[in-house]
Amino acid sequence: MSLVHALFDQADRAIGAHPASAVKRLTVRIGELAGVDCELFRTAFEGCREERGYGAATLETTLERAAWSCRACGAAVAPEGPLRCAACDGEARLAAGGELMLDRLELEVADV
Ligand SMILES: [Zn+2]
Numbered sequence: 001m002s003l004v005h006a007l008f009d010q011a012d013r014a015i016g017a018h019p020a021s022a023v024k025r026l027t028v029r030i031g032e033l034a035g036v037d038c039e040l041f042r043t044a045f046e047g048c049r050e051e052r053g054y055g056a057a058t059l060e061t062t063l064e065r066a067a068w069s070c071r072a073c074g075a076a077v078a079p080e081g082p083l084r085c086a087a088c089d090g091e092a093r094l095a096a097g098g099e100l101m102l103d104r105l106e107l108e109v110a111d112v
Pocket of ligand 1: 070071085086088089090
């Protein structure tokens with residue numbers, strides 16, 4: 001639930017002066033290691049969108065695969081194995097797939 005509200009907070013900032021009711025579609029990227037259940041997230045979105053003013057918005061989710069890179073040298077690290085850098089034995093850090101992000105907003109802007 002709180003994730004959905006955080007998403008709408010992000011969207012509020014992103015649309016600036018536009019009314020939330022003009023938002024037609026929200027595209028959200030969900031990392032496979034973000035610990036977010038897509039279906040639960042979708043249900044929470046449906047439950048909150050009216051109260052947040054996004055009554056016209058639909059939700060689109062895309063899954064982002066996890067990717068690791070070396071904390072020391074930045075080289076990509078294979079997700080299998082010990083999660084250490086093959087080049088310098090540095091520690092791996094999660095470079096992608098660890099969070100939920102608002103990717104895109106589509107607005108319907110009325111003609112003046
Ligand atoms: Zn390295």
